[in-house]
Amino acid sequence: MTQTRQYGFDTLQIHAGARPDPATGARQTPIYQSTAFVFRDADHAAALFNLQEVGFIYSRLTNPTVAVLQERIATLEGGVGAVCCSSGHAAQIMALFPLMQPGCNVVASTRLYGGTVTQFSQTIKRFGWSAKFVDFDDLDAVRDAIDDNTRAVFGEAIANPGGYIMDVRAVADVADAAGVPLIIDNTSATPYLVRPIEHGATLVVHSTTKYLTGNGTVTGGAVVDSGKFDWSASGKFPSLSEPEPAYHGLRFHETFGNLAFTFHGIAIGLRDLGMTMNPQAAHYTLMGIETLSLRMERHVLNAQKIATWLEQHPAVERVTFAGLPSSPYHERAKTVCPKGAGALFTFALKGGYDACVKFIDSVEIFSHVANLGDTRSLCIHSASTTHRQLSPEQQEAAGAGPNVVRVSIGIEDADDLIADLDQALAKAAPQMAAE
Template sequence: MSDSDRPQAFDTLAIHAGSAPDPATGARQVPIYQTTAYQFRDAEHAARLFGLKEVGYIYSRLTNPTVAALQNRVAALEGGAGAVCCSSGHAAQIMALFPLMGPGRNLVASSRLYGGTVTQFSQTIRRFGWSCRFVDLEDLDAVRAAIDGDTRAIFCESISNPGGYVTDLPAIAGIADEAGVPLIVDNTLATPWLCRPIEAGATLVVHSLTKYLTGNGTVTGGAVIDSGRFDWSASDKFPSLSAPEPAYHGLKFHETFGPAAFTFHSIAIGLRDLGMTLNPQAAHYTLMGIETLGLRMQRHVENAQAVAEWLDADPRVLDVSYAGLPASPWNERVQRLYPKGAGALFTIRLKGGYQACVDMIGRLKMISHVANLGDARTLAIHSASTTHSQLTEAQQIAAGAGPDLVRLSIGIEDAQDIIADLDQALG
């Protein structure tokens, strides 16, 4: 292989994948195509676009050049065959499930998930006739036992929010393969800089672009990346992708589009009918954020390691959930699966319990008290009374968000300044 043929490195893809100089003006940065609709060449061109016989732009609820550049970039970073972007990480989860599920169908999900995801899966999706079975993914036999003939997916987070649990992706992917269902991995906390779930056997990867990929707390967005490797026609479990689609005169997405079937379906039907569109300005912010993803993640991880080690040695702190610490039960796994580090989000357990957590949050000065993570700034929140407040206490504890825990999202400031603020806030 010549140098010109070798695959580009991650940091190069983060800047160049999915974009080229604008052919009309030569603009080097991806333009914001702030337009609703696009001029057709003629009636035949319009008909071919609407019939999925030609790829192009029709209406910005479906496709937009700025959003398309972002889709191509995140697909390249994750090693996927294609991607679809949407309005938020929560929207991405519904977009991922939409072609797979149907009334009476279920998914099996990790019990260690972001509280909003637990609520979405335990409550909201029931309105579609779907259901979810939550399982501790450490118990592989329990995962297998939870799967039945109506199961259509397994869902997990590569690194869990907020507890920092590290999923054994190859093991769970093996179970998904045995069952003939896709594994969906939320890779928001790890980002493709730390982990590429498709390489571990995942079928679909979802992201909240709002977090590390954008990295500056400015916009919301989501993405679903398809590996292109799943055989949607191997059984009758996924008729949306394998059977004739009435809205397109009997077209079969998998037969017609092959590895791109899921992505085409998500745009042609998912975005068409659910309308969870990402606006082009948000896509532009995210494209700019991704350009520095590798640099930022390196600093995030270095800071998180330093702060976690300092907190672990502090007598006011009972426990630090960071998998980068040698005492963590996930330390060996993170070294094996994510050798660049354990991410930058973890929880700390305080001696004084709930009240100590509330008091600490109230004394923070530099660190921001907000319901977000993955920002350049260090962020803190008491999950049990906010992000996970809709869960029972048992669910909170299972998710790693018990009442005596504070969640920290470590930013890219100077590590000693982060430590200084935590020191005074702990009292």
Template sequence: MTDDSRKLGFDTLQVHAGVRPDPATGARQVPIYQNTAYAFRDAEHAAKLFNLQEVGYIYSRLTNPTVSALQERVATLEGGVGAVGCSSGHAAQIMALFPLMRPGDNIVVSTRLYGGTVTQFSQTIKRFGWTASFVDFDDLDAIRNAADGNTRAIFCESIANPGGYVTDIPAVADVANALQVPLIVDNTSATPYLCRPFEQGAHLIVHSTTKYLSGNGTSVGGVIVDSGSFDWTAAGKYPSLTEPEPAYHGLKFHETFGPLAFTFHSIAIGLRDLGMTMAPMNAFQTLLGIETLSLRMQKHVANARKVAAWLEQDARVTGVTYAGLPSSPWSERAGRLYPKGAGALFTFSVQGGYDACVRLVDSVEIFSHVANLGDTRSLIIHSASTTHRQLSPEQQEAAGAGPDVVRLSIGIEDADDLIADLDQALAKATHAAA
């Protein structure tokens, strides 16, 4: 697609961006380039590729035509200048931090995050010599106070997993700009159809493409999208992007690649050395999923509104966190920042606590009890005993994953069937508790 493609509608771009008829065969769908290495035209061509003087394909750990098509499509839908495909959403998070951090540096992150991300940021990144401060992102002063001279990024989720909390991205972006650090937004639960973080002030976006982007529960992957809007030179905090790179004979990424500095560094250094590479088949299946993203998200949201409203009126339920409900404390924010809907991920609390939640997930028939979200199928999980099990009770409560809480990812089935399934499961779960 040309630069004019950004003027096209979302539904058009989700089908066409990044994909052109194959020049060799005329194949209309992007081929699956299940391939490791690529032949050079000659020795000079090879040298230019390795010196980053020419863009092309060397080895599929770095670049692959099928993955490149996905990268272009996601970057276009998010309004970014470039993107990097990764092996998973967790890989994308580490890859997003890799060009920014050195031992001793830290990030400020929201308490409302997926449990695996809490573990990654509170435990795993310590092995790199990095640390994270967790704060309530509704308290902007807390974000400011948690930052110091070694802070290199602020991280949040647009619609947080598991509770469906919606982040006030413009307000957090103002804090990030004042601190001269990038705001990284995980836009997995919202997708670019519901939320456009770059338009609200974010600088980098990460996705677990495993979820709504693919939508079919077949393909693990992740992606980082670069807005191209952050000035890496302004505060002198990002030497990997501004100072001479020894591995490339002193090349300076920001000086050489300008707005694409982060993207090129993530490929030429990050994928080269960390190898967190997306598989071509997974990229292909994700491309297929994105073609129907807007259609699916409309149905996801419509179903979520109906199911959440029913749950809110049920006496066996003590609370529903869906931001799309008028009763939600985040209803105004969701309507202002997420006008197409507050997603399809939320939690509800069950009378009878932990034991009733366990009985509930064991009693559903249409909902699938799996550790995933964003599937066409409706999914259910008890986070406290699974995805957030490694966290302390305090961390579970802060993340919205207390012992009496069940998480739903609402699919695209008939909403009345989903309600009937929850009704019969709640009857079994709460009757035993009575």
């Protein structure tokens, strides 16, 4: 593809990073199901291991199929590079790994996926890291939470489970003033709806398992580097600014410039953490991304119609979809994600916990699974599943209280989905549904 023209999203989601296979002329990116790759000679091998030349060594580090996916995701997000890995949770650790040291902390939004809250509040303690959770709508609280040991600020563009819209630019300004990077989980939004780098984010992480793949077949993650952060400015990020003993004193930022974080993610992160994406998973995700914009348009249209219907249902107490005028995030959504507020949201049932459980057991088209972003419509009771490990206070702060159901609206016929919701609500709260 020539670089003389600025291609549109629909073109890039199909072509970015991909070229006909040089050996066979195959148009679709092949699955390079190979553990290792032959070196031209001893000098070539040495250059690759010294990071003096870019190429393929071993599929824990680099693989041609995965490389195409990395370039495509980076291009769609407006980044300079990306590193793909085995899951969204792996991507979060990969993003923090070059930044953190024992005693350091990350300032995180209270509105995060329950698994992320658990990872940040419990698991990362084993690395000597810690997290401070604050309401990102309160910029003063974010500012006050950042201290001398803070190495990153972390939030979700469209938060799971409630679909809350983050003011990425405002939080980015706070992080910039403190000299720390802002990491945005863009899983629920995708670059079709939100491009966090354009709003000031330093790094973007994805669970590619969700909307990017879109078909519920494989797990994966990605970390996208904006290339805009000065890793050497403050001395807070020695992994990127100071000599690396494993590479004879090479300084990643000095050597690789705006690609320092990406190279570190491969040469250190994947090398030592081993959170590798397999080439078949990359292939499935590449095929999924080819239809991303088409799917997201339908996801958003269906979500808007269904959320509007749910808001009027007598058994429903409230709906959190930001596309509704009643949402406190409605005006923000017009700026942050003008193409739509996504397709992930929650609704609260007046019948409480018991009604939620009955509802979940009564759906027919909706699938009761611990996933989101599928072509199929999905639902789950977060308080008893994905957010079960959290305290009641944490569940409420995350928007996953005991009376709340999370839905991920798929691309089926919207009227069929409404009919399924209607019959399930009638069984969950028969008296109110009959009103």
